[in-house]
Amino acid sequence: MMGDADMLGSYAQGRWYTAPDDGVELRNAVTGEPVARISSTGLDMAGMLDHGRRVGGPALRALTFHQRAMLCKALAAYLHERRDEFHALSLATGATRHDAGFDIDGGIITTRVISSKARQQLPNDTVYRDGAPERLSRRGTFVGQHVYTPLRGVVVQINAFNFPVWGMLEKLAPAVVAGVPTIVKPASQTAYLTELVVRRIIESGILPEGALQLICGSTGDLFDHLTGRDMVAFTGSAATATTLAGHPTVLAEAVRFNAERDSLNCAILGADAKPGTAEFDLYVDEVVSEITAKAGQRCTAIRRVIAPREHADAVAGTLRERLAKLRIGDPADPATDMGALASHGQRDEVRDAVARLADVSELVTGDGAGFAVHGADAEAGAFLPPQVLYADDPTAPPLHTVEAFGPVCAVLPYGGTDEAIELARMGDGSLVGSLFTYDPSIARDIVLGVAADHGRLHLVNRDCADEQTGHGSPLPHMVHGGPGRAGGGEELGGVRAVLHCMQRTAVQGPPDLVTAAVGAWMPGAGRNVTDDHPMARYLEDLAVGDTFVSEPRTITTDDVEHFAEFTGDRFYAHLDDAALAHHPFFERRVAHGYLVLSFAAGLFVYTDPGPLLANQGLTELRFGAPVYLGDTISVALTCKTISPREDQPYGEVRWDAMVINDDGVEVANYELITAVATRAAGDRPHDGAGGAR
Numbered sequence: 001m002m003g004d005a006d007m008l009g010s011y012a013q014g015r016w017y018t019a020p021d022d023g024v025e026l027r028n029a030v031t032g033e034p035v036a037r038i039s040s041t042g043l044d045m046a047g048m049l050d051h052g053r054r055v056g057g058p059a060l061r062a063l064t065f066h067q068r069a070m071l072c073k074a075l076a077a078y079l080h081e082r083r084d085e086f087h088a089l090s091l092a093t094g095a096t097r098h099d100a101g102f103d104i105d106g107g108i109i110t111t112r113v114i115s116s117k118a119r120q121q122l123p124n125d126t127v128y129r130d131g132a133p134e135r136l137s138r139r140g141t142f143v144g145q146h147v148y149t150p151l152r153g154v155v156v157q158i159n160a161f162n163f164p165v166w167g168m169l170e171k172l173a174p175a176v177v178a179g180v181p182t183i184v185k186p187a188s189q190t191a192y193l194t195e196l197v198v199r200r201i202i203e204s205g206i207l208p209e210g211a212l213q214l215i216c217g218s219t220g221d222l223f224d225h226l227t228g229r230d231m232v233a234f235t236g237s238a239a240t241a242t243t244l245a246g247h248p249t250v251l252a253e254a255v256r257f258n259a260e261r262d263s264l265n266c267a268i269l270g271a272d273a274k275p276g277t278a279e280f281d282l283y284v285d286e287v288v289s290e291i292t293a294k295a296g297q298r299c300t301a302i303r304r305v306i307a308p309r310e311h312a313d314a315v316a317g318t319l320r321e322r323l324a325k326l327r328i329g330d331p332a333d334p335a336t337d338m339g340a341l342a343s344h345g346q347r348d349e350v351r352d353a354v355a356r357l358a359d360v361s362e363l364v365t366g367d368g369a370g371f372a373v374h375g376a377d378a379e380a381g382a383f384l385p386p387q388v389l390y391a392d393d394p395t396a397p398p399l400h401t402v403e404a405f406g407p408v409c410a411v412l413p414y415g416g417t418d419e420a421i422e423l424a425r426m427g428d429g430s431l432v433g434s435l436f437t438y439d440p441s442i443a444r445d446i447v448l449g450v451a452a453d454h455g456r457l458h459l460v461n462r463d464c465a466d467e468q469t470g471h472g473s474p475l476p477h478m479v480h481g482g483p484g485r486a487g488g489g490e491e492l493g494g495v496r497a498v499l500h501c502m503q504r505t506a507v508q509g510p511p512d513l514v515t516a517a518v519g520a521w522m523p524g525a526g527r528n529v530t531d532d533h534p535m536a537r538y539l540e541d542l543a544v545g546d547t548f549v550s551e552p553r554t555i556t557t558d559d560v561e562h563f564a565e566f567t568g569d570r571f572y573a574h575l576d577d578a579a580l581a582h583h584p585f586f587e588r589r590v591a592h593g594y595l596v597l598s599f600a601a602g603l604f605v606y607t608d609p610g611p612l613l614a615n616q617g618l619t620e621l622r623f624g625a626p627v628y629l630g631d632t633i634s635v636a637l638t639c640k641t642i643s644p645r646e647d648q649p650y651g652e653v654r655w656d657a658m659v660i661n662d663d664g665v666e667v668a669n670y671e672l673i674t675a676v677a678t679r680a681a682g683d684r685p686h687d688g689a690g691g692a693r
Contacts, residue, residue, distance in 0.1 A: 007037045008195045008216040011202055013051040014209055017043060019217065026192060029094035029340040030330060032380035036192045040217025046225040048183055048213050052154035053229075056181030056210025061150055065122040065498075066646045068177045071206055072115035075173075078204045079108050079197065086165065086197060093164070093190045094340030094382060096331040099294045102473070107169035110492070113476040114173040117494040124643040124651065125519055126150075126179070128502070132620060133522050136508060140524040144508035147518050148499055150179035151256075153229030155501055156222065158244065160236045161187035161342050162297040164194040170476070170492060171233045176211060178501035180231070183222075185215045187236070189342045223247045231256040231501060233491070235299070238262045241487060258500060259487035260480070262403050263431040266304040266424045267471060268446060270437025271417065275314045278462035283307075283436040284318045286460070287409060290472050291386050292326065292338045296407035297346070300432050300472035303403060305411045306394070306423050312413035316390050319411070320365040323386045329374030336374065341382040341406055350406035354387055360396035361389040361410055400426040417442065421449035429484020434458040434471040455482030455490070521545050521640040521656060534639055535606035538679035539651045546639040550603035552662065554632045555591045563595045591627040596668055600659045604637040613650055613675040618657075621670040625661070632662040640671065650677045 007023055009016040023039030060068060079086075083104050090100040122128055130146035137143075155175040159167035168184050175182045186194035198214045201207065215222070226232070226249050234241050238261040244250065245257045267287060273279035290302040307315045331339030341347045354363075371378070371385040386407040391399055394412035400423075414420040424433055424446075433454045435446050438461045447457055456478065458471050474480035479493035491497060507517055511525035527547035534546040564570045572579045573590055580586050606612055627633060636658045644651035653676045659668040 007039065008191055009199075009214075010040055010043055010216045011198060011212070011214040012043055012048045013213070014055075019043070023217070024188065026188065027343065028092045028381075029342050030091065030376050030381045032344075032377070035092050038188050038191055038217050040215050040220060043215060043217075043220060045215075045220050045222040048215070049154055049222070049225050049230070051210050052181035052183060052213060053152065054210075056208065056212075057150070057152060057154075057179070059208035060176065060179040060181060060211055061126065063179070064124045064126055065128070065177060066119050066124040066644075068179060069115040069118035069122075070646050072111050072118075072173045072176055075201065075204070075206050076108050076112040076115065078206060079111075079200065082200055083108065085200075086193065089193050089196055090165075091331050091339075093161075093193060093342055094331060095294060096336055096339045097334070099331070099339065102294065102298075103163045103166045106473075107163075107166035110166065110170045110476040111173040114177060114494070114497060117477070118177045118498060119645075121495045122177075122498070123641060124645065125641075127518055128499070129518055129520055130504060133514075135523065141510055142508065143511050143514055143522050143524060144506055145514055145518050145520070145522065146504055146506055148502040148504050150502055151229055151231060153180070153227060153231065155180050155182045155231045155233055156226070157182060157184050157233045158219070158236065158240075159184070159186050159194070160299070161189040161346075162294055162299070163235075164190040165197055167235055168194055168197070170474075170497075172212065174497035175501045176207065177498045180501045181211045181213075183213045183215060185219055185222075188217070189346070191216050223249055226250065226253060226255045228253040228255060231258065233258050234487075234489075235260045238485065238487070258481075258489040258491070260299065260431070260482075260489050260491060261485065261487035263299055263429070263482055263486040264303045264400060264403055264427040265300055265430045265432050265471075266306050266427060267302045267434040267436070268420050268424060269305075269307040269311065269315065270435060270439055270442045270446075271308045272439040272442060273436050274308075274311055275318075277438070278465065279436045279438055279460070280311070280314075282460055282462070282465055284315065284322065286434065286436070286471050287315075287319060288322050289470065291388075291407045291409050292323075293472065295338055295341050295384070296386070297342060297405055298472050300474065301409075302434070302471060303409055304399065304423070304427065305388075305409050306414055306420055307411060309413035309415055312390070312411055316364050316388060316411045319388050323365055323388065326386065327374055328371065328383060328385060330376045333375050338386070338407065340376070341384055344382045346406070347382040347384050350384060350404050350408060353402050353404035354389075354408055356398050356402050357389055357404060357408070357410060360393065360398050361391035364388040364390050364411070394423055395426070400428070417445050417449075421446060424450045425453045427453065427485065429482055429486045429488075430454050431480070431482040431486045432456040432458060432471060434460060436460050438462065453483060455479065455486060515544065519544065519641070521638055523656070527636065527638050533606045534637070535604075535612045535674075535676075536608070536610055537676075538611045539642065539644060539653070539676045540679045542639055542642050542653060542676070544639055544642065548604055548637045550600075550635040550637070552632045552634040553599055553603060555595070555599065555627060555629060557629050559599075560589070560591050560595065560629055563592055563598075567592075567594075569594070586626055587628070589629050591629065591631070593623050593668070596623075596627050596633065596659060597621075597670075599633065600635045600657060600668070603633075604635045604657070611677040611679075613677055616652070616673040616675055618673065619671045621668070623668050624666045627661060627667050633659055633667065635659050637672075644678065649680065650675050652676075
């Protein structure tokens with residue numbers, strides 16, 4: 001750990017900077033001893049923004065999505081190797097090893113998942129195409145394509161004190177993949193842990209210069225220099241978010257402002273989940289976990305325990321019994337269940353909030369006097385016992401407006417499902433709500449009743465008990481955020497997190513120009529019909545627009561009847577003319593759609609061993625017209641996109657497969673996805689291509 005009075009550094013414009021003044025002293029949450037000092041006096045905020053835009057942005061944008069994702073993968077591995085160092089310093093924040101796992105390990109895992117999702121779902125390119133092309137004119141000479149490109153500014157992340165590592169990494173990884181540099185501003189109370197992690201990232205040399213900068217201390221005049229090309233990603237209190245979002249420059253420049261704010265989250269016990277059921281026990285377990293993990297200092301923690309009135313006393317009593325066995329104390333002790341709050345100031349704020357809640361409810365447990373602290377000084381550290389309140393009147397406004405950001409919750413009894421829904425909605429927008437029930441009808445009623453007021457709904461019953469990830473755990477695969485009081489923002493959600501840092505643009509024009517602009521073949525664009533089969537080419541030798549036109553094939557009655565017998569698909573439209581006398585679509589017997597696809601594959605597939613490794617699937621299949629017995633079909637197969645893989649000797653090629661009949665009518669169209677070897681791979685064996693032809 002650093003010395004008692006060391007000044008935290010800021011990383012700005014390619015160098016570490018130490019403020020010249022005394023700054024503000026930061027104290028250990030457990031012992032009360034000084035940990036560090038913090039100040040940003042003298043930092044050139046305008047220069048940091050310029051450095052990010054001028055140096056970091058171009059360096060990141062020169063890379064593809066996959067290359068940026070590989071940086072995140074390397075970063076996650078590098079930080080994982082050093083997590084013991086981070087865990088050791090995290091003890092000063094009051095967090096137990098288990099608590100720090102959510103922050104440190106959770107941040108590293110999130111970085112890894114974002115990297116993986118990006119490599120799976122984004123092309124190895126610098127532009128992301130959103131959805132299918134749109135035909136905007138009658139003859140197809142005017143088309144449109146939505147695309148995402150990186151913002152040409154900086155992501156300024158303002159983070160809360162409770163997750164000094166995860167809060168940074170869950171915003172940094174998507175920004176890096178998007179190709180946008182980041183300035184990190186951690187909350188002062190726990191900034192020493194963020195600073196250590198940033199030091200290690202800079203030492204690694206994994207990210208290009210300018211991709212990451214750090215402000216330890218005040219933001220000074222940073223917001224004065226923002227532009228409409230920048231983005232603010234905020235996590236913290238509603239009051240601070242309102243102040244920052246209302247900054248004159250933010251308003252005048254229409255700066256993107258994504259906020260994750262206060263949230264009075266709820267957990268609802270279904271009417272069917274009476275004492276003795278698995279769901280009742282799971283419910284109590286979850287409430288205990290949520291108000292003790294990180295000493296209740298989580299934006300997703302359960303604040304409102306909404307339970308059927310006939311079971312509410314049992315819920316309160318069971319919570320009291322469980323919490324009485326809790327071991328509070330030194331987070332370095334493996335036997336400790338709950339450590340300290342992040343600071344004495346934070347403890348004072350929680351006590352004030354509990355006092356306001358106590359005006360409309362009764363304290364069930366944790367009056368704050370005479371509680372035991374193991375292995376630490378109760379006064380020197382910011383310790384506070386879990387406190388559970390019971391409100392006979394669950395509609396009292398403070399219960400739905402006052403957030404005690406610590407180990408505190410209130411039990412709110414309800415009479416019926418409609419009342420439970422109304423109580424949940426009284427939070428005026430929450431990050432997450434959970435429901436514990438085994439009754440599908442209760443689940444449907446409550447989900448549909450409260451979904452519009454929640455960013456995430458977490459459903460639990462005995463069937464998922466061993467695998468459910470917990471009410472308060474945002475997952476990198478799923479969106480995190482919420483409406484109303486929760487801020488109206490959104491983070492995470494896999495590739496969605498990356499797209500938040502990008503600009504969506506509608507590109508429209510003639511197919512050839514749009515193809516050239518977005519790097520993907522558009523319907524109606526020119527086709528480069530080649531003498532050799534494109535599927536016989538290595539990845540490097542393919543070009544967008546390369547096309548193979550097949551020989552024709554006539555579909556006979558014997559073909560259709562054999563296919564019906566062979567597959568068991570004896571649908572009447574393929575076998576019975578009489579049954580089609582009044583059919584609204586078909587004049588007579590038609591070929592199976594899957595027969596058409598099978599014959600199409602036989603017409604265009606390159607059969608010899610070579611670069612074509614596997615068929616990985618098809619998408620966007622549409623049948624445009626029926627194929628009648630005796631019709632002749634042919635296929636035009638056109639290379640749409642080419643996406644190499646950074647870590648494999650093959651890449652992904654997507655093809656437009658257009659099947660036409662002898663009248664030139666399109667009878668089927670779909671996108672074929674194949675794995676194609678690189679030329680450098682030659683005849684070497686390949687691993688992990690996926691799929692089969």
